[in-house]
Amino acid sequence: MTEVYQPIVIRTLIHNGGEASFIELANAIAEHHGKSVAELVKVVKRYPRQVLLKHGIVSEIDQGLQINLDLSKLSSPQKQALIEVCDIQLRSFQEKKQQHAPNPHDRTWEADVAVESYPEGISTPQKMISKVTQFDRDPKVRAWLLRAAEGVCECCHTEAPFNQPDGTAYLEIHHLRQLADGGSDTIQNAVVVCPNCHRELHFGSRKPELTRKLYQEINRLVPE
Numbered sequence: 665m666t667e668v669y670q671p672i673v674i675r676t677l678i679h680n681g682g683e684a685s686f687i688e689l690a691n692a693i694a695e696h697h698g699k700s701v702a703e704l705v706k707v708v709k710r711y712p713r714q715v716l717l718k719h720g721i722v723s724e725i726d727q728g729l730q731i732n733l734d735l736s737k738l739s740s741p742q743k744q745a746l747i748e749v750c751d752i753q754l755r756s757f758q759e760k761k762q763q764h765a766p767n768p769h770d771r772t773w774e775a776d777v778a779v780e781s782y783p784e785g786i787s788t789p790q791k792m793i794s795k796v797t798q799f800d801r802d803p804k805v806r807a808w809l810l811r812a813a814e815g816v817c818e819c820c821h822t823e824a825p826f827n828q829p830d831g832t833a834y835l836e837i838h839h840l841r842q843l844a845d846g847g848s849d850t851i852q853n854a855v856v857v858c859p860n861c862h863r864e865l866h867f868g869s870r871k872p873e874l875t876r877k878l879y880q881e882i883n884r885l886v887p888e
């Protein structure tokens with residue numbers, strides 16, 4: 665969606681008599697986008713500036729841009745017509761954006777993501793405050809499980825993928841009945857797994873199958 669900034673930049677330059685500082689350009693973009701001016705100054709210097717310079721539409725001036733067009737030779741209606749062209753571009757981008765705005769609860773749009781066009785991303789992500797419920801865990805249960813596993817995943821039986829800075833194997837504790845569902849933090853309800861198996865046990869399509877396999881293979885486990 666960075667191409668949406670170009671008509672705003674051109675429009676602002678014409679409106680300002682040919683020149684504008686990066687801050688003025690960022691302010692103009694801020695009217696259309698809910699981002700901070702400081703962030704938009706960085707954005708302006710990067711994308712629209714580079715593209716418009718490359719195409720010879722603008723030149724660089726101190727802390728700003730200048731349009732490569734002798735505005736003194738244009739009449740007022742001609743300048744107005746140029747601004748309108750930019751506005752039409754801007755509106756069509758905004759309409760397209762509304763149609764394509766991804767719904768976070770519907771992930772089917774992910775299939776249409778084209779690798780050829782780069783997502784804009786978020787240059788300065790805002791801090792989100794979310795509530796997380798934490799459960800008390802017995803460190804002795806964790807220590808016992810890790811000692812007993814001897815650096816090997818109890819699910820796929822391969823060695824831990826890497827060691828921690830203190831030299832011990834990196835493995836994770838998984839509760840078969842999750843603590844959030846009322847499961848206990850005991851060695852009868854927990855296994856030591858590698859990070860891959862752990863993710864699969866939570867998010868994989870084989871989750872029920874893997875959980876059943878763990879109950880069958882590990883004698884200390886008791887279904888809760």
Ligand SMILES: [Zn+2]
Nearest residue numbers: 817820858861
């Ligand atoms: Zn594993």
Ligand SMILES: [Zn+2]
Nearest residue numbers: 837838839862
């Ligand atoms: Zn888990």
